[in-house]
Amino acid sequence: MSSHLDLRDVSVSFNGFKALNALNMSVRKGELRCLIGPNGAGKTTALDIICGKVKPSAGTVSFDGTALQDLEEFEIARAGVGRKFQVPSVFRELSVSENLDVARARRTSVLGNLRWNIGNSGREDIERLAELVGLTEQLDRPAAYLSHGQTQWLEIGMLVAQDAELILMDEPTAGMTAQETRKTAELFARLKGKHTLIVVEHDMGFVKAIGDIISVMHMGQMLAEGTAAEVEAHPEVRRAYLGSGGISHA
Amino acid sequence: MPSHVPNSSGLQRLIAQLAPLLIVCAIVFALPVLLNNDFLLNKVARYLVLGILTVSLGLSWGFGGILNLGQAMSFGLGSYAMAMALKLKTVPVHTGASGLPDFMVWNNVQHLPWFWEPFRSLTFAIAAGLIVPALVAAALGWFMFRGRVTGVYVSIITLATMVVINLVIIDQQSYTGGFNGITDLAQLEIFGVAFDAYGRATYYLVACCVLLSLLVAFAFTKSKAGLIVQAIRDHESRVRYFGYDVALYQIFVFALSAAIAGLAGMLYTVVMEFASPTFLGVQLSLSVVVWCAVGGRQSLVGAFLGAVLVAGMQGALSESAAFLETWTLVMGALFVLVVLFLPKGLAGLAQVVWRWIVQRRQAASGRVAQGVGQTEGST
Amino acid sequence: MDQFIEQIVTGLSIGSILLLVALGLSIIYGSMGIINLAHGEFVMLGAYAAWVFHTYLGLGLLASLVPIFLVVAAFGWVIERYVLSLLNNRPLDTILATWGVGIMLQQAVRLSVGSELRYVQLPPALSDSMDVFGISVSSYRVFLFVVSIALFGATWLLMNRTPVGMKLRAIIQDRSVAASFGINAKRVYALTFAYGAGLAGLAGALVSPLKSVSPDMGTGYVVDAFMVVVLGGVQSLAGTVASAFILGELSGGIAFLQNDTVAKAIVLLAIVVLIRFRPEGLFTARVRA
Ligand SMILES: Nc1ncnc2c1ncn2[C@@H]1O[C@H](COP(=O)(O)OP(=O)(O)OP(=O)(O)O)[C@@H](O)[C@H]1O
Ligand SMILES: [Mg+2]
Numbered sequence: 001m002s003s004h005l006d007l008r009d010v011s012v013s014f015n016g017f018k019a020l021n022a023l024n025m026s027v028r029k030g031e032l033r034c035l036i037g038p039n040g041a042g043k044t045t046a047l048d049i050i051c052g053k054v055k056p057s058a059g060t061v062s063f064d065g066t067a068l069q070d071l072e073e074f075e076i077a078r079a080g081v082g083r084k085f086q087v088p089s090v091f092r093e094l095s096v097s098e099n100l101d102v103a104r105a106r107r108t109s110v111l112g113n114l115r116w117n118i119g120n121s122g123r124e125d126i127e128r129l130a131e132l133v134g135l136t137e138q139l140d141r142p143a144a145y146l147s148h149g150q151t152q153w154l155e156i157g158m159l160v161a162q163d164a165e166l167i168l169m170d171e172p173t174a175g176m177t178a179q180e181t182r183k184t185a186e187l188f189a190r191l192k193g194k195h196t197l198i199v200v201e202h203d204m205g206f207v208k209a210i211g212d213i214i215s216v217m218h219m220g221q222m223l224a225e226g227t228a229a230e231v232e233a234h235p236e237v238r239r240a241y242l243g244s245g246g247i248s249h250a
Numbered sequence: 251m252p253s254h255v256p257n258s259s260g261l262q263r264l265i266a267q268l269a270p271l272l273i274v275c276a277i278v279f280a281l282p283v284l285l286n287n288d289f290l291l292n293k294v295a296r297y298l299v300l301g302i303l304t305v306s307l308g309l310s311w312g313f314g315g316i317l318n319l320g321q322a323m324s325f326g327l328g329s330y331a332m333a334m335a336l337k338l339k340t341v342p343v344h345t346g347a348s349g350l351p352d353f354m355v356w357n358n359v360q361h362l363p364w365f366w367e368p369f370r371s372l373t374f375a376i377a378a379g380l381i382v383p384a385l386v387a388a389a390l391g392w393f394m395f396r397g398r399v400t401g402v403y404v405s406i407i408t409l410a411t412m413v414v415i416n417l418v419i420i421d422q423q424s425y426t427g428g429f430n431g432i433t434d435l436a437q438l439e440i441f442g443v444a445f446d447a448y449g450r451a452t453y454y455l456v457a458c459c460v461l462l463s464l465l466v467a468f469a470f471t472k473s474k475a476g477l478i479v480q481a482i483r484d485h486e487s488r489v490r491y492f493g494y495d496v497a498l499y500q501i502f503v504f505a506l507s508a509a510i511a512g513l514a515g516m517l518y519t520v521v522m523e524f525a526s527p528t529f530l531g532v533q534l535s536l537s538v539v540v541w542c543a544v545g546g547r548q549s550l551v552g553a554f555l556g557a558v559l560v561a562g563m564q565g566a567l568s569e570s571a572a573f574l575e576t577w578t579l580v581m582g583a584l585f586v587l588v589v590l591f592l593p594k595g596l597a598g599l600a601q602v603v604w605r606w607i608v609q610r611r612q613a614a615s616g617r618v619a620q621g622v623g624q625t626e627g628s629t
Numbered sequence: 630m631d632q633f634i635e636q637i638v639t640g641l642s643i644g645s646i647l648l649l650v651a652l653g654l655s656i657i658y659g660s661m662g663i664i665n666l667a668h669g670e671f672v673m674l675g676a677y678a679a680w681v682f683h684t685y686l687g688l689g690l691l692a693s694l695v696p697i698f699l700v701v702a703a704f705g706w707v708i709e710r711y712v713l714s715l716l717n718n719r720p721l722d723t724i725l726a727t728w729g730v731g732i733m734l735q736q737a738v739r740l741s742v743g744s745e746l747r748y749v750q751l752p753p754a755l756s757d758s759m760d761v762f763g764i765s766v767s768s769y770r771v772f773l774f775v776v777s778i779a780l781f782g783a784t785w786l787l788m789n790r791t792p793v794g795m796k797l798r799a800i801i802q803d804r805s806v807a808a809s810f811g812i813n814a815k816r817v818y819a820l821t822f823a824y825g826a827g828l829a830g831l832a833g834a835l836v837s838p839l840k841s842v843s844p845d846m847g848t849g850y851v852v853d854a855f856m857v858v859v860l861g862g863v864q865s866l867a868g869t870v871a872s873a874f875i876l877g878e879l880s881g882g883i884a885f886l887q888n889d890t891v892a893k894a895i896v897l898l899a900i901v902v903l904i905r906f907r908p909e910g911l912f913t914a915r916v917r918a
Contacts, residue, residue, distance in 0.1 A: 077493035091484040102481045105492040110502045113475035162492055317721055403904050410897040421890045575740055582732035589726045590715050
């Protein structure tokens with residue numbers, strides 16, 4: 001079994017505080033992996049390491065045989081890694097369609113992007129994406145006017161537009177209604193297989209709906225891995241969540 | 251679910267966006283017909299050149315989010331490139347064929363410095379007027395943006411760099427004419443056409459350059475690269491995670507903006523008939539920021555008109571010293587008000603008014619066409 | 630040897646003036662994140678206030694210090710309240726706005742008082758000179774040194790030992806959390822800005838006997854002060870002190886060694902390099918590398 005993404009003994013410290021402590025994780029191609037853990041466990045930091053936002057102080061990250069830890073963010077993105085942030089990050093002054101257009105990063109060089117796109121080439125693509133995330137009517141409005149949930153959708157749409165091989169999602173359903181969350185789950189099910197996904201979530205219902213294997217982090221380390229039932233039965237996981245009302249309420 | 255959202259085709263949209271630009275340029279070209287006064291025409295040409303300079307700032311500031319407080323640096327470099335070429339043309343007349351520019355003779359310089367030598371060719375000078383500012387900007391941009399310098403710090407570095415170059419130019423009097431600049435220039439002559447500062451030819455040259463630079467800037471902002479630059483303005487780090495090398499885009503828009511400013515600088519020398527260290531001075535550089543903010547930093551035409559109108563008004567009032575002093579006070583107040591309440595400048599205001607008019611019209615016609623169905627207009 | 634000591638003492642004197650001028654800017658920049666380009670004009674207002682108090686009210690410089698502080702602080706309060714507080718979350722625009730305000734203040738003074746140079750008398754009690762390490766130094770310069778250190782001390786106490794300072798530091802950490810604990814951020818910001826402006830006014834009044842007073846005198850000061858703040862690090866008062874005296878010594882030294890243009894250019898290039906490689910200043914520990 002060759003793994004697609006491999007984190008080996010990754011450590012990060014912020015001012016002496018070890019946010020990640022020899023973290024190990026590997027994900028197969030086409031898998032949808034859920035990453036859970038109590039607040040401050042280091043889930044966001046783990047994604048930060050993969051996409052290059054934070055550099056590890058020790059350890060390696062390999063993706064399809066490429067060592068990511070020495071690359072710059074844009075190089076990692078070009079290697080096929082896309083990222084959705086916990087705080088929804090879109091281009092507020094640009095319209096929804098422009099946001100999606102920026103995300104369609106087929107060409108990345110400056111000179112390659114000096115051409116115009118008059119006419120409707122690409123427009124259809126964008127309209128399809130907008131429909132996928134339910135923002136057809138907002139296409140020409142600035143992203144600043146979107147609601148929180150819609151902004152989440154837009155960023156998810158941007159990741160689909162980017163078409164990265166590996167997609168990292170940090171709490172994609174935060175701020176969504178139950179119905180919207182269900183729609184997100186459907187979308188992720190469709191992406192699975194074509195893309196490899198790592199989804200950080202607190203909502204156990206959502207995690208059970210989409211995930212095959214669940215990884216549980218605690219205090220910067222991997223605590224357990226397995227199916228939902230296995231993980232919930234795991235004694236250490238129970239202990240880690242103790243005091244925060246149990247795993248399903250985290 | 252709506253069956254289909256009415257969606258004007260890309261081309262139509264483009265034409266609508268180009269319209270204000272073309273209208274303004276048409277007026278610029280038509281002006282000599284109305285203004286039958288060479289002296290006035292020269293003044294207008296001056297403001298048009300400052301308009302080009304302001305467009306260049308709008309490109310980097312309004313679209314790229316790079317508030318370059320040293321925009322006049324590129325302007326000054328362009329202006330000196332042109333002045334050096336035109337000065338060397340006077341040598342045979344002023345100090346003899348093998349001689350030196352007059353100010354060098356006064357400063358006891360023996361040989362023409364090496365960096366003056368290539369400016370014997372006008373073609374070289376014109377190329378240099380565009381390329382040197384662009385290269386300097388690219389180098390400075392590389393220095394800043396590779397180090398992820400942003401926001402206020404970019405403003406300070408650009409301002410400080412400009413002041414340093416200004417100091418050097420003033421200090422190296424024997425090579426640059428120092429404080430006095432380079433004066434007593436020959437007329438620019440291209441393909442047998444002489445460009446007298448007070449002639450129509452010069453005005454039309456400037457007008458053509460206005461059209462050209464507005465079109466180039468417009469084309470850039472409508473390209474995908476232009477869109478990415480705006481995305482960088484909104485959320486720099488986000489752009490990186492899509493695989494774009496942010497620094498390269500910033501360097502590109504910074505250098506493009508510098509080249510346009512260099513073009514403006516060359517024209518300024520032709521129109522003013524000299525080059526001076528004040529052309530890359532703090533005063534001018536900060537004025538450009540004011541014009542750009544008042545006109546509308548995110549609108550090319552707005553920035554252009556902002557410069558022409560405000561600088562023009564200032565020029566008209568500067569006949570009287572007392573007026574000028576009051577004017578500066580009024581300008582300061584106007585500027586603060588614009589920053590506070592009109593972050594998109596007069597262009598933003600115009601847009602809001604225009605939208606309001608369109609909506610009212612649609613509402614009116616909607617009442618007539620009741621029952622046909624709801625049409626949501628988006629402009 | 631004597632010359633060396635003289636250099637050091639000159640540097641200390643320049644440094645104390647730099648500290649006086651930079652302290653207000655540092656407070657405002659460090660706590661509100663605003664680069665106040667009108668700072669130089671606050672300095673200028675302070676100097677003019679000293680001149681007005683002396684010329685029209687016959688008040689000596691020392692007697693007018695407190696009223697000057699209050700007057701310029703009031704200016705600052707008004708500007709924060711009616712201009713800057715409208716620009717939340719638009720840091721680049723605050724530079725533009727404060728610059729516009731600076732132009733207005735300068736121009737208003739030019740129109741009302743005129744642009745000719747004005748002079749302020751040294752306080753008679755401090756017009757002699759005294760002996761420092763075998764060097765004769767004007768008493769007024771020694772006085773400035775002491776005052777600058779005292780003002781720094783007072784500011785430090787204000788920030789670290791009073792409720793207002795505590796609230797300010799809470800707001801710097803997290804404005805919304807501070808607000809939820811009932812801290813009125815608006816009021817604290819206005820007070821901070823007023824205090825910074827008042828300090829600038831004091832600085833202007835105190836340097837006025839050494840230099841001539843003119844409407845555009847502030848421009849040079851704002852550059853100097855900014856340099857001090859950048860070098861010292863944004864949120865570090867102690868860094869401000871250190872960098873003020875380092876720059877004082879350096880500028881004494883550079884001016885001694887080289888001509889003025891080169892000195893200016895070197896200083897500017899140093900700022901550029903510093904910002905590029907250590908935007909957080911020389912004297913702050915790197916956080917979140
Ligand atoms: N830039 C930083 N500087 C200092 N500490 C940080 C930084 N980023 C994260 N941390 C700390 O590292 C730890 C892990 O943070 P992280 O954001 O990865 O947790 P998380 O699992 O995503 O939590 P949550 O579920 O709340 O999003 C936390 O204790 C956090 O305070
Ligand atoms: Mg997190």
